[in-house]
Amino acid sequence: xxxxxxxxxxxxxxxxxxxxxxxxxxxxxxxxxxxxxxxxxxxxxxxxxxxxxxxxxxxxxxxxxxxxxxxxxxxxxxxxxxxxxxxxxxxxxxxxxxxxxxxxxxxxxxxxxxxxxxxxxxxxxxxxxxxxxxxxxxxxxxxxxxxxxxxxxxxxxxxxxxxxxxxxxxx
Ligand SMILES: CC(C)(COP(=O)(O)OP(=O)(O)OC[C@H]1O[C@@H](n2cnc3c(N)ncnc32)[C@H](O)[C@@H]1OP(=O)(O)O)[C@@H](O)C(=O)NCCC(=O)NCCS
Numbered sequence: 001x002x003x004x005x006x007x008x009x010x011x012x013x014x015x016x017x018x019x020x021x022x023x024x025x026x027x028x029x030x031x032x033x034x035x036x037x038x039x040x041x042x043x044x045x046x047x048x049x050x051x052x053x054x055x056x057x058x059x060x061x062x063x064x065x066x067x068x069x070x071x072x073x074x075x076x077x078x079x080x081x082x083x084x085x086x087x088x089x090x091x092x093x094x095x096x097x098x099x100x101x102x103x104x105x106x107x108x109x110x111x112x113x114x115x116x117x118x119x120x121x122x123x124x125x126x127x128x129x130x131x132x133x134x135x136x137x138x139x140x141x142x143x144x145x146x147x148x149x150x151x152x153x154x155x156x157x158x159x160x161x162x163x164x165x166x167x168x169x170x171x
Contacts, residue, residue, distance in 0.1 A: 067092035
């Protein structure tokens with residue numbers, strides 16, 4: 001288990017973005033070349049995890065952005081009592097990755113809890129009904145399913161903010 005973990009908004013002056021390797025080139029490239037630009041452009045907020053003793057070494061990261069869910073994709077049981085808006089406000093967990101050296105030690109779970117907590121806090125200022133994500137492969141689907149997410153359609157998964165509140169209150 002990784003201790004003394006810092007999870008902070010990505011700062012290219014502090015965090016070394018070039019040496020991160022999660023095994024997926026597209027996600028490595030995102031941190032190295034796109035995260036800073038997307039933050040400046042207001043497209044995503046990127047948060048990175050590192051050890052307090054080595055803050056420059058990125059062990060994992062995630063991004064959050066605003067999104068919508070088309071209401072008709074949701075199960076009737078969840079929307080029956082809600083107004084018939086075509087789209088529901090949501091928060092997109094766009095990317096989440098853990099460095100190969102730190103995988104299978106619980107860091108992905110801790111990053112996800114951090115993302116949930118940040119999304120929940122933000123939803124108190126700008127409403128968001130759920131966290132949504134687009135898992136890249138079956139490993140990622142399993143990872144999110146274990147953390148409580150359900151399929152929304154063929155590619156997207158979701159977790160309502162009410163459930164996030166419950167999950168976080170038991171921690
Ligand atoms: C998917 C990923 C984020 C998981 O991070 P991690 O730190 O290794 O995951 P954790 O140690 O927190 O594991 C939590 C649970 O997820 C599931 N899980 C994680 N990696 C898994 C794998 N390779 N195969 C099957 N299940 C896996 C397991 O249920 C695991 O619990 P367990 O270890 O008690 O069995 C990480 O492997 C990664 O960055 N992969 C490359 C990028 C990627 O696929 N990102 C997903 C976003 S689309």
